[in-house]
Amino acid sequence: MASRQTRSASIPIPANPARNIESVIAIPFSTNPATRPRLVSSGSTRAAVASSPERAITGRMAAPVSPVRTLSGGYAAALNRGPPTQSTITTMFEPRVIRATGSPGHITESPVCVPISVPHTRRTSVPRVPSVSTTSIPPSVLRSTIPLPTAQTASVAPQFPPFQRPAYLEQSSLRDLLYTDAPPLRPSNPLTSELAHHGQASWASTPPPAPYPYLRREQSPSGDTDEDSTASPSPPSTRGTPAPAPSTLLTHPVLRLPTRWNEQDRHPSLTVSSDGRELTFFGPSCIGERDSAAARANNPIPPACGIYYYEVEIVQKPGGNKGHISIGFASPEVRLSRLPGWEKHSWGYHADDGCAFDGHHKDGQTYGPTFDTGDVIGCGIDFSQNRVFYTKNGAFLGMVFDNVGKGVDIYPSIGLRQSTESIRVNFGHSPFKYAIDDHVHAQRNNVWANIQSTQIDWDLLNGKGASADDEEKTVTPKVSIPKGGALEEERMKAPVRQLVLSYLAHHGYAKTARAFQAQCDDSNSRASGSGEHAMDTDRRMSSLDAEFDLRTRIDVINSVLKGDVDTAIALTREHHPVVLEREQGLMLFKLRCRKFVELILDASDALKRVQAEQAATEEQERWDVKEREREAYEEQDGMDGLGAMDVDDPSPEELVDATVSPALSTHTSSTVTGDNTHRYSPHRSITPSLAAKEALHTAIEYGQKLEADYKTDGRPDVRSHLKRTFGVVAYADPIAAGGEVAEMAGQEARARLANELNQAILESQGKPAHPALETLYRQTAAVVVQLGLLGVGQAAFADMSKEFLDA
Amino acid sequence: MSPKTIIRQEEWERRLHDLQVSKNDLNRLVMDYLVIEGFKSAAEEFSHEAGLAAPVDLDSIESRMNIREALQRGDVTDAITRVNDLNPEILDTNPALYFRLQQQKLIEFIRQGKIAEALEFAQEELAPRGEESPEFLAELEKTMALLAFESSPAAPPAIAELLSPAQRLKTAGEVNAAILESLSQGKDAKLVGLLKLLCWGETMLDERAEFPKLDLSAGTFTQSSAQNKQP
Incomplete structure (x- = not known):
């Protein structure tokens, strides 16, 4: 029973509609049929969850500091593992901390060489409530759709993780969604699954203007869940919170970055070191052309990174040129008995011949030098071009492959073939050999310049499709001006001015609005000579109109601000x-x-x-x-x-x-x-x-x-x-x-x-409650985030706060 | 093509609501616009009303606007003097811009019917520059073609356009951008960049999802139902 629960927690199965969120969230990515297999494979990750309940407690109890791990073990034992995790979480109400449990420590507790079946053993060995935490937490976590101020996220999250989000990723506009703390509490369904939210405690301290409805709505369901979960065998159906609407995507999804090799997603011949960074080939070397042993990282790479980069040090590569170490990427369905680059949806750079394999051609293309013991090979994916690049000992080797990661989730992946071969990965644990920050910066500027070369399409912005009828154009004056000319440019200014003017009027900046209006009228008549009188008069009329509204509105607002409610009323x-x-x-x-x-x-x-x-x-x-x-x-x-x-x-x-x-x-x-x-x-x-x-x-x-x-x-x-x-x-x-x-x-x-x-x-008065300018900003930000979540890498380089808000 | 993600209005609005952007952020966007676009008195008022410091010396806005106005009324000589008063390096370090101004001056001569002056000016000032770069030369030839047509309506649009107010605005815009750059300000207002980003983003997203699009003129949303009519 218990193990069933675990499963249901992680995989959306029909019996448990409330948990369907995962598939719900996956919607943006469901464009890609290949994501399905990932869900299956994530079962192994789930197993890891069950195998380390103590970890969860650690996180809970000892959140900020690692030393407490010992303490937590005792705590866990005393409270019989499962339930305590549960209840602590319930009371503390801080799902986020749980995530932090992915601290390196949990690795130590996992056997180095776990057979795939181990999770099951574990589960049965703790028969009573082993999976409760898994079952109960995700829903509550998921359901807390509380918006989180991104700044806070950034400041709080990195306290726990094993290593900080690598610096180059700070250039991603979606950086606040990217996390390195990797708690295996939920299957690492890329981009979509870990839509966990942040503790109410942190967000409640700075409530956005009118967040109360959200807060309240969120609290009751998660409360239900928590109550339920204390009774260990409760079937999922009892926490019958209705599944969210299909289109629900939490505003602050958490995208997990790869932080270690996946214990479960590796060929049996490979062992993962306790810190999760080293892969070593044990047993007899692979013979023949077909066999090899591969491993994937614990999380897929979120395209929201824009560019993702990792480095691999060749710790040991015996046998000279024979070792076919392959470094690259693979989607989850690629067999672990194949080197990255040998199969479809995998890409690899091979040590023995320096060739790059894209999974489609039997023979790789000549790409770079061979590499050997002691070399550090860097491997990057640029989601803005869906291309890959490699570096050797800090030197750039060039872009390679096309359409990488389009429609599939990709994981960092390594393949080894010879006994005692060993590599050590750097997912950002320590500084990189290659100047990846500069690389990202340059690409970021390219992409941004490209985006900024977009022509403003007012029909689009005014809610008309590209096919919008021409007669509607009467909305904007001066129809007879030839397209593309400077006057056209001038004409384009009118809507922007209107945008600014309505913003000023909305917030009651009356003097500014008047001065602005006057200058606009002035420059209009000057720029286009005469023949604009009718329009000017219209403008002035409407401006007078607006001004009248302004005055009383400002008086009302100021009265309230001064505390003079009677005058306001x-x-x-x-x-x-x-x-x-x-x-x-x-x-x-x-x-x-x-x-x-x-x-x-x-x-x-x-x-x-x-x-x-x-x-x-x-x-x-x-x-x-x-x-x-x-x-x-x-x-x-x-x-x-x-x-x-x-x-x-x-x-x-x-x-x-x-x-x-x-x-x-x-x-x-x-x-x-x-x-x-x-x-x-x-x-x-x-x-x-x-x-x-x-x-x-x-x-x-x-x-x-x-x-x-x-x-x-x-x-x-x-x-x-x-x-x-x-x-x-x-x-x-x-x-x-x-x-x-x-x-x-x-x-x-x-x-x-x-x-x-x-x-x-x-x-x-029939005006929107928010100035159009504000809605414009929010709309744009939401679009950028959504694009990033849908795998459009360029979105990562549209950094709105940097481009538009930084002074 | 894989099916589009559908995002409903309600969900979308919640996301918009949850986004963090402060009034102060938006105020600064507006201030940036006022400064870049040269609304000096509005910028002044705004810095008082919103309690916001202007990012540049407000007087520089005025001289920049004076230069723009000089160009818009066709007084190129005055504009050049003013640019050099503001910062002589702007033209020294930017030959293309200087050429553009000289070209504009030639256009103004032709417009005024001062053919003799125009020819003299072209030979003395512009021809040597035309030798420097083929791009300049092409522009010079195009401008000189104006003389052949003598502003007859038969002139090809590309040439007649040189006499249009649009050409003045174009030149004024280039000078304006150069001055702004010298003040380490962007050449476009951030607000304009924001609009461009939204255009790009909505177009990209439209291929992948159905979502409420912004109707900027009303400040509200339009559901993408119209999209369904298209094949």
């Missing part, structure tokens, strides 16, 4: 009444909640002033006579009584207007206007203590009204928001309280609300 009510009514008054509700928080903050400020004053008074005590001190206290007591009486009097609605500003400045009674003024001003100007009490009363009154008004509103959003809002009351100084409370009360929350209100207003 009043302005919105006047200019955009629909906004407040939308979603059954949700926006108004949120504004009123904010108003309450502002009142609490006022009260807190006022209290602070009282305390400051008291502190000052106490200070004075030491110098002053005791009588004065007593007077001061008496005075205050009296005031308090008065204040309290007064505050009870008016309705909270009336108070609303009065409290905000006066409470903030104690000595400005004169600035207070309206009916309320005479009622409070005499006291307020005398001592802050009264103001503090007043402010608190006002806040509480307002809160009560708020609660009463929304008592019947059962919407979960409303309930939880109200709850969190009232939570603020419990703190004398919410901002200083930190955590969620401060988040709820601080300037950040104002900014969030302001942004939300801004978006709501824009939406009510």
